[in-house]
Amino acid sequence: MRRDLRLRDNVALAEAARASDEVALAFVLDPALLRSERMGAPLVQAFFSALAALRAEVRERGSDLVLLEGDFAEQLTAFARRIGAGAIFYNEDYDPEARLRDKRVRAALEAVGIAVHASLDHVYFGADEVRTESGAPYKVFTPYKRHWLDQHALAPRLPVQSNRASAQKLLASAEIGATREVPTPEAYGHASSTAFPMCGEAEARARLDRFLALGGASDGYAVQRDIPALEGTSRLSPDLRAGTIGIRTCVARARAAMEGASSQRRASLDVWITELVWRDFYQQILRNFPHVARAPFVAETAAIPWRDDEAAFAAWCEARTGYPIVDAAMRQLNTTGWMHNRLRMIVASFLTKDLLLNWQWGERYFERHLADADLAQNNGGWQWAASTGTDAAPYFRIFNPVLQGQRFDPEGTFVRAMLPALRSVPTKYVHAPWQMPPLVQREAGCIVGEDYPAPIVDRAETKARVLAAFSAALGRREK
Ligand SMILES: Cc1cc2nc3c(=O)[nH]c(=O)nc-3n(C[C@H](O)[C@H](O)[C@H](O)COP(=O)(O)OP(=O)(O)OC[C@H]3O[C@@H](n4cnc5c(N)ncnc54)[C@H](O)[C@@H]3O)c2cc1C
Numbered sequence: 001m002r003r004d005l006r007l008r009d010n011v012a013l014a015e016a017a018r019a020s021d022e023v024a025l026a027f028v029l030d031p032a033l034l035r036s037e038r039m040g041a042p043l044v045q046a047f048f049s050a051l052a053a054l055r056a057e058v059r060e061r062g063s064d065l066v067l068l069e070g071d072f073a074e075q076l077t078a079f080a081r082r083i084g085a086g087a088i089f090y091n092e093d094y095d096p097e098a099r100l101r102d103k104r105v106r107a108a109l110e111a112v113g114i115a116v117h118a119s120l121d122h123v124y125f126g127a128d129e130v131r132t133e134s135g136a137p138y139k140v141f142t143p144y145k146r147h148w149l150d151q152h153a154l155a156p157r158l159p160v161q162s163n164r165a166s167a168q169k170l171l172a173s174a175e176i177g178a179t180r181e182v183p184t185p186e187a188y189g190h191a192s193s194t195a196f197p198m199c200g201e202a203e204a205r206a207r208l209d210r211f212l213a214l215g216g217a218s219d220g221y222a223v224q225r226d227i228p229a230l231e232g233t234s235r236l237s238p239d240l241r242a243g244t245i246g247i248r249t250c251v252a253r254a255r256a257a258m259e260g261a262s263s264q265r266r267a268s269l270d271v272w273i274t275e276l277v278w279r280d281f282y283q284q285i286l287r288n289f290p291h292v293a294r295a296p297f298v299a300e301t302a303a304i305p306w307r308d309d310e311a312a313f314a315a316w317c318e319a320r321t322g323y324p325i326v327d328a329a330m331r332q333l334n335t336t337g338w339m340h341n342r343l344r345m346i347v348a349s350f351l352t353k354d355l356l357l358n359w360q361w362g363e364r365y366f367e368r369h370l371a372d373a374d375l376a377q378n379n380g381g382w383q384w385a386a387s388t389g390t391d392a393a394p395y396f397r398i399f400n401p402v403l404q405g406q407r408f409d410p411e412g413t414f415v416r417a418m419l420p421a422l423r424s425v426p427t428k429y430v431h432a433p434w435q436m437p438p439l440v441q442r443e444a445g446c447i448v449g450e451d452y453p454a455p456i457v458d459r460a461e462t463k464a465r466v467l468a469a470f471s472a473a474l475g476r477r478e479k
Pocket residue numbers: 225233234235236237238240241272275276278279282339340341342344345348366370372373374375377378379381382385
């Protein structure tokens with residue numbers, strides 16, 4: 001088990017059950033990875049809670065989820081030998097480091113006569129399945145999506161029956177022997193928090209049910225998905241990351257919910273499926289262009305002279321930019337391990353365009369603070385915002401955080417909830433508090449520069465700065 005911590009709609013588990021009389025489930029804890037720069041507390045907590053939920057369900061069936069710790073190849077070889085396993089089945093991961101590791105583990109297992117079978121599970125269509133007519137990977141989303149939808153209409157991928165297939169085949173816990181308990185995040189140096197998302201298969205399915213129910217968030221998703229003060233989205237991203245729900249299940253359930261639905265609801269469900277297609281799109285980008293993990297997708301954008309301003313970066317991380325929608329978003333990230341999609345776009349634009357800081361700084365920060373941190377989606381989102389990626393926003397399109405706030409949080413409900421200093425600021429000024437006359441500041445109990453920071457940058461200046469930096473790097477004239 002890896003990023004697929006569930007019994008239902010799990011391709012490798014279905015394959016293992018089809019090919020074998022007996023099946024055992026194992027997960028390897030890699031201390032080096034768990035303690036590495038790439039893993040943050042919310043992601044570790046999401047995975048450990050998903051492991052605990054999976055173990056509880058497997059134990060109810062008289063079996064166990066074996067937790068191993070250490071080097072993957074050594075641990076899996078020893079475990080396979082201990083229970084007399086002839087083959088190992090696993091679901092692929094497109095992360096370049098995971099792929100390197102899998103290659104090494106496969107070689108080690110095969111060298112001692114254990115067969116290794118890889119399946120594709122975490123995406124709806126694989127990286128080589130949706131290609132242009134000439135067989136090349138897509139670099140632009142819209143034609144990719146069109147092709148994806150055509151292919152889906154012709155041959156939808158139904159959820160696989162892994163739960164039923166494996167039900168009678170799970171090895172009894174007595175035959176597996178004692179195994180260690182699910183550790184706490186603290187064991188690997190991470191602080192846990194009740195505010196971070198908890199994952200588990202039953203909870204993920206309940207979340208999907210709630211989202212898709214008539215009267216649930218899916219009804220008005222097309223519009224409400226952009227309003228951070230509302231629970232307007234599914235909140236399934238940590239589950240899709242830990243694999244407590246299958247992507248085929250999500251698509252099939254959304255399609256089924258469309259039948260007989262109103263046109264507004266159908267349109268909303270269409271938009272939601274489009275988001276799942278974005279997820280496949282960025283996954284295939286990572287698999288087909290693995291250099292994006294270390295460098296911009298568009299090579300010439302490597303010449304952009306990003307600034308080396310640690311103080312500005314710290315202000316962004318610590319929600320002290322003086323731009324309420326940016327600070328409220330960063331507060332949401334820092335305290336809950338999740339951030340609304342609209343806000344991710346706003347803070348990413350602010351970091352890369354207004355502060356002219358390298359998108360990789362932001363990508364790394366998100367990686368350590370998101371419960372859904374996923375190299376493919378995170379990298380895709382950051383490179384889109386920084387105008388260095390596939391199908392990126394044109395570099396001269398820069399989000400205005402004041403206008404974005406006024407448009408998507410018109411009453412200031414979200415910023416007030418996240419930033420108590422702004423609680424009594426009149427709505428007129430809530431997205432630009434520095435514009436409050438001194439008397440209004442006193443009445444609102446919010447003195448700019450004391451109770452809430454003054455803006456760290458003047459956007460009129462930063463706009464000229466970023467346009468000059470991009471046009472110099474790309475050798476084009478300013479637009
Ligand atoms: C800078 C930036 C960084 C991001 N980093 C991540 C990340 O590390 N992990 C992650 O899962 N998503 C990431 N996203 C995409 C998106 O913000 C989240 O998937 C979404 O906010 C999750 O909330 P939800 O589950 O309620 O989404 P919903 O709106 O309910 O969407 C359903 C699912 O579709 C997928 N999805 C939605 N929006 C996108 C998108 N723009 N790109 C790709 N897939 C999408 C997700 O799997 C999501 O769970 C990032 C976006 C940006 C702009």
